[in-house]
Amino acid sequence: MDEISKQPTIERPPVGDVSQYPEQSAEEPIVIANEFADVVIRKVETRNGMRLDIWSPRRGSRILLDAVALDCLTFQEPELISELLERRPAP
Amino acid sequence: MNTKPESQSLAAWVEETREGIDSGRFPARAFNDQAVYDLEQERLFSKTWCFLAHESEIPHPGDYVTRYIGNNNLIVARDEHGEIYANLNMCRHRGNVMCKAEMGNASHFRCSYHGWTYKNSGELVGVPYMKEGYEGRLKRKDWGLVRVRVDSYEGLVFGCLDPEAPPLDEYLGGFQFYLDLYLKHGLGGVEVHGPPDHWIADTDWKICTENFAGDGYHTPVAHQWGFHLGYFPSSGSTHSQGWAVSIPGKGHGIGLGHGPNFPPFGGFPDDLVAEMKQSLSPEQVEVFSRTRTAVGSVFPNLSFLMQPFSLEPGEIGVRFVTMRLYHPVGPGRMEMYSWCLVPKNASQEYKKEAYRAYTLAFGQAGTFEQDDFENWTKVTQAAGMTMVRDVDFPYIMGMDSAPDPEFPGPGHAVVPYVNDTNFRNLWSRWADYLAGEA
Ligand code: FES
Ligand SMILES: [Fe+2]
Numbered sequence: 001m002d003e004i005s006k007q008p009t010i011e012r013p014p015v016g017d018v019s020q021y022p023e024q025s026a027e028e029p030i031v032i033a034n035e036f037a038d039v040v041i042r043k044v045e046t047r048n049g050m051r052l053d054i055w056s057p058r059r060g061s062r063i064l065l066d067a068v069a070l071d072c073l074t075f076q077e078p079e080l081i082s083e084l085l086e087r088r089p090a091p
Numbered sequence: 092m093n094t095k096p097e098s099q100s101l102a103a104w105v106e107e108t109r110e111g112i113d114s115g116r117f118p119a120r121a122f123n124d125q126a127v128y129d130l131e132q133e134r135l136f137s138k139t140w141c142f143l144a145h146e147s148e149i150p151h152p153g154d155y156v157t158r159y160i161g162n163n164n165l166i167v168a169r170d171e172h173g174e175i176y177a178n179l180n181m182c183r184h185r186g187n188v189m190c191k192a193e194m195g196n197a198s199h200f201r202c203s204y205h206g207w208t209y210k211n212s213g214e215l216v217g218v219p220y221m222k223e224g225y226e227g228r229l230k231r232k233d234w235g236l237v238r239v240r241v242d243s244y245e246g247l248v249f250g251c252l253d254p255e256a257p258p259l260d261e262y263l264g265g266f267q268f269y270l271d272l273y274l275k276h277g278l279g280g281v282e283v284h285g286p287p288d289h290w291i292a293d294t295d296w297k298i299c300t301e302n303f304a305g306d307g308y309h310t311p312v313a314h315q316w317g318f319h320l321g322y323f324p325s326s327g328s329t330h331s332q333g334w335a336v337s338i339p340g341k342g343h344g345i346g347l348g349h350g351p352n353f354p355p356f357g358g359f360p361d362d363l364v365a366e367m368k369q370s371l372s373p374e375q376v377e378v379f380s381r382t383r384t385a386v387g388s389v390f391p392n393l394s395f396l397m398q399p400f401s402l403e404p405g406e407i408g409v410r411f412v413t414m415r416l417y418h419p420v421g422p423g424r425m426e427m428y429s430w431c432l433v434p435k436n437a438s439q440e441y442k443k444e445a446y447r448a449y450t451l452a453f454g455q456a457g458t459f460e461q462d463d464f465e466n467w468t469k470v471t472q473a474a475g476m477t478m479v480r481d482v483d484f485p486y487i488m489g490m491d492s493a494p495d496p497e498f499p500g501p502g503h504a505v506v507p508y509v510n511d512t513n514f515r516n517l518w519s520r521w522a523d524y525l526a527g528e529a
Contacts, residue, residue, distance in 0.1 A: 035192040036201040078152075078171030078198065082216045085199055086231075089217025090206030 101126050102526075109522045115487035115511070117518050122295040122474035123423035127525075131419065135391060135524040136161030140242070140249040140262045142393040142416055143167045143177055145430065147246060147282035153196040153211055159418050159426075160250055165239055166190050167248065170212040171198055175243070177250045178213040178236035189236065194286060200236075213238055245274040246281065247393075263389070265501035266343040269336065271375055272385050273395045273412050276359075277366035279435035281412065284446045287428040288454040294467040295474065296392050296417035296425040297521070302463065303386050303394030303415070304517050305335045305346025307508045308488075310384075313462045321404030324357075325350050325383065333382070333508030334498060335489070342390030342520030343502075344513030347382045355380035358399035358410035360441050363434055374499040390520055392417040400448040409441075411449040423471040429454050486511040486518070 029042040040055045044064065051064040065073075108118055121127055141160040144167045148156050155168035157180055164180040166189060180189050187204040190197075199216065201208040208217030213236035218229060239250045242259035244267060249259055256262070263270070274281055302309065310318075311330050317323030318330075325348065333348040356364040356379070368376055379385075384398040394415045401408025416428040431449040433442040452459040473479060488511035498504035505512050523529040 034195050034197045035190065036197055036199070081198055082210055082214075085201075085208050085217040087217075088219075089199075089201060089208035090219050 101130065105130075105522060105525045109519065109526060111483060112486070112515055112519045112522060115485060115490055115515065116483040117486050117514075119474045119479045119482045119484060121518075122298060123471050124475075125422045128419065128422040130525050132161050134527055135521070136252070136419075138251075138253045138256055138524060138529060139391050140251045140256065140259050141391070142389070143241065143248045143250045145246050145281075145283050145414070145432070146175070146243065146248060147435075148194070148286070149175065151196070153198050154194075155190060155197065155211065156194045157190050157192075160239070160252055161419070163239075163252070164188070165250060166200070166236070167241075167250075168211045170210065174212065175241055175248055176212045177239040177241045177248075179239065181237065182207055183215065183234045183236060207234075209236055245270065247274070262341070263343070264338050264341040266338050266341065266345075266387075266389060268375060268500050268502075269343075269345045269385070269387055270389070270395070271371060272379050272382070273387075273397055273414070273432065275367065275370040275375075276412070276432075276434035277363050277436040278370050280370075281432040282435045283414075284431040284433045284442060284449075287416075287430045289426055289428045290455045291420065291424065291426050292464055292468065293424055293471055294427075294464060295423045295471045296419045298467045298470055299415070299417045299425070299427070299463075300388045300390075300392055300394065301514055301517060302467070303396060304337075304344035304388040305386055305508070305510065305513045307331070307333065307335075307346045307348050307384070307386070309463075309466070310348075313466055314459050316462075317400075317459070321406075322401050322408070324353060324399055324401060324407055331507040331509040333384075334378075334495065334504045334506055335508055335510035335513050336498070336500060336502045336504040337513040337516040338502045339516060340520065342517050343388065344517055345385060345387030346508050346510075346513070347378065348384035348386070348508050349381055350383040353383040354407070357383070357407045360437065363437055363441070366434075366436065377499050388517070390517065391524075392419070396453070398452075400452050402448070402451075409444045409448045411445040411452070413449055413453045415453075423475055427455075429460075486515050488512070 027043060029040045032039050032041060040057060042053050044051050044053045051066050052070060053062065053064050055062045111117060143158045144156050149167065149169045152169055152171045152173060155166055158165055158167055165177045166180045167177045169175050182189050182202040184202065184205055184207045187202050189200045189202060197211055199208050199210055206219045207215060209215050215231045215234045239252060240254060241248055241250050244259060244263060307330065311327045318325060318327060329351050335346050337344040371379060386396045388394040395412065397410055397412045399408040399410050412432040414430045414432055418426040418428065420426050431446050433445050450457060454460060489505050492505040495504045495506055
């Protein structure tokens with residue numbers, strides 16, 4: 001494996017602590033945290049559908065995943081996450 | 092010769108101690124001395140199999156706890172594929188502590204200093220500025236967390252710092268027969284009831300190991316309130332009855348106390364007893380059914396106790412199991428870890444009752460625990476006095492007892508329960524390690 005080729009291909013722009021995405025949701029956000037990281041998760045409605053919003057307040061980054069993206073995560077190996085962390089574990 | 096005079100005299104002291112044990116003497120100094128403590132770290136805890144965690148403390152992928160072997164802090168984690176690993180809790184970059192929480196769940200550990208990130212099994216995966224900073228010189232596979240060997244028996248996960256040490260099965264050497272009395276409570280085995288209580292005590296770890304290797308002798312005195320008020324179903328006149336069993340050459344020992352009127356499997360719910368009769372061998376059933384109290388130590392510092400405790404004076408009460416680990420943190424000082432084990436298949440009601448009995452008797456506020464630590468702390472203080480350096484204690488009970496030929500289990504079983512045989516075996520194993528001859 002090429003040790004130095006593991007670089008981020010895309011970096012998500014920082015979103016700070018204000019979300020531009022529609023956030024009207026009946027449900028309370030879910031916080032998933034351990035001693036290494038914490039994220040805030042909520043379901044967001046778009047005009048024509050819905051996405052899962054994962055927000056990292058410490059990092060100030062966010063990703064919005066639709067059903068196809070989430071479905072595809074369900075059949076990945078845990079090693080995929082390790083690979084993603086190879087690219088940019090921090091900051 | 093570069094040998095320091097102090098180390099020469101320590102070696103001579105260990106040799107004298109070994110000889111003394113054979114004639115039933117053991118030095119008080121062993122229980123509170125810096126040089127002995129240092130030698131234990133170097134020669135004992137770096138070679139023995141040491142208890143890390145019960146599997147039920149880390150049941151799911153990503154679950155971890157931090158524990159110790161000697162002065163080494165370890166992360167014991169179940170990885171994303173369900174395998175259990177133990178790694179030194181130290182980042183390989185500049186040595187920061189990886190997991191600061193004592194327990195948690197994480198797929199990856201990320202260092203709070205420069206951000207190196209590891210899989211929960213210990214492999215290094217993420218290095219910030221890998222390309223810019225290391226210019227291809229750093230090979231991730233060379234810089235994983237420092238791994239420690241693990242092995243398990245019936246849910247007990249042990250670790251060993253010595254790659255050459257014999258496997259756990261051989262180390263336990265037949266003591267599994269007795270461990271089953273605590274662990275095979277029904278077909279589902281046991282689980283921990285919550286995280287361990289733990290606290291620092293000015294007590295030497297060895298005093299606890301010895302006490303739990305079968306010191307039935309102290310019970311009618313140190314815990315006399317339990318006898319007198321009827322919370323503990325034994326009586327002063329019969330308390331010496333039972334077996335003391337040791338595994339020669341291994342250091343493990345157990346006391347199996349009998350009560351003449353104590354019913355077989357008393358204090359357990361009937362459905363659980365029916366299951367236990369299936370999960371245990373006929374020989375184990377024979378031993379177990381006659382046992383009121385089982386108090387045993389796995390060398391060097393893990394112990395178990397099963398006994399009944401009654402909330403209503405005069406009743407049999409409920410049986411509970413506690414598991415304890417004595418983590419040495421200095422000469423005459425330790426961190427006590429105390430768990431309650433409950434049968435996985437038992438009703439919630441019984442689990443609650445057993446836990447209640449456990450907390451009344453053991454854990455830092457437990458009545459028996461306080462009786463014991465009051466004595467153990469005083470013993471430790473005394474052992475540190477200057478005049479005590481040359482004082483021995485007698486270990487001569489049962490010096491000439493022949494093993495009970497009727498006893499159905501492995502090891503060396505003698506009667507009565509009130510006996511020093513297990514302790515002589517314990518100390519001679521301890522001294523073998525200190526002499527570098529284990
Ligand atoms: S000490 Fe852990 S990344 Fe530097
Ligand atoms: Fe006691």
